[in-house]
Amino acid sequence: MRSITATIGIVAALVLCGVSAAMNYLFLSSLGKTPLEGHVLGAASASADVLKALLPVFIAWSWQSRRFVAAAAGSLAFAFFAGFSLVSAIGFAADNRGVLIQARDDISGEYIRVQDMRTYADVQRKALPAHRAGDIVTQEIERHRQNRRWKSTNACTDATEELSRDYCAAYFSLRAELSSAEEAERLTSEIKSLDAQLARLRAQGAGQDSDPQVSLLSRITGEEKEAVRLALIIAVALLVEIGASLGLFLASGHGRAGKVGPIPEKEPASTGSVEDFALEALEPSSGVLTPGAVAAAYDAWCRDQGYRALPPEAFKAAFRDLALEAGIESRNGSFQRIAVAAPAFKQAA
Known part of the structure; x- marks a missing residue:
């Protein structure tokens, strides 16, 4: 049972080491001026992270061998590597959390913009004059064009008599009504499209708190959101770095003196002659x-x-x-x- 538990612990520690190395690689590689420089910085950071995980084992070996100078030097190197790795992990966690929050804020901002467009389109549609459906008005215009005055007025471009002017006025009223109907149809189609965009943005989290965890903890603790967010970022970095720094050392049994196994029973001493x-x-x-x-x-x-x-x-x-x-x-x-x-x-x- 103990060997199974130790194996599981070693696997978990190796996973944390991989996560820590990846975080440090990604963060430090982003600081390179060119892709090559980024890869060099990332490789150096990942290698230091692997060495950081092994240093506690080396320090324990040096201490058991009574090589105290080597143990002290290893301790200083471990403290430096662990501190540098923690700073990189904090930067990585802060960058990712910031990008996530910014993305949610952008979605909420887009939602507000689309909602304003939808409201404006609805106001425009309601401001249109009363009209019938576009097909009905079109048919009415075609019927109007069948009148003999359509030709006598040269398609209502030369209306001189009063009856002709009345006829053309009615024709242009139908044209205006058709324009209102067409605009209403366009606005209705636009509103439907905007409603679909609003539904999609709501599904992506628009209109919700961009960082609900921070908001909840802020209400519970009474602290400012920025302070809570910083504490969470540091906590995530510590979670990874403590496990990556000491997990392999503890899981492999180097924290215990001697070999793991049952304690042998001491043989009873013989009686002094x-x-x-x-x-x-x-x-x-x-x-x-x-x-x-x-x-x-x-x-x-x-x-x-x-x-x-x-x-x-x-x-x-x-x-x-x-x-x-x-x-x-x-x-x-x-x-x-x-x-x-x-x-x-x-x-x-």
């Missing part, structure tokens, strides 16, 4: 040792040798038996003509 203690820690002398001093020296000897000491009563009984076998004289409970040999055991005694 009273005979070995007497041979190694005691020597002939003109002095006297009390049972307490002998027991303290034995405890110190066991600690020094990595043995488990016998319980006090068991040691005293075992040492009395050994003293009898070795001919060590005991008087008033103390042992005669022996002393502790090692200085550390003497101090303990």
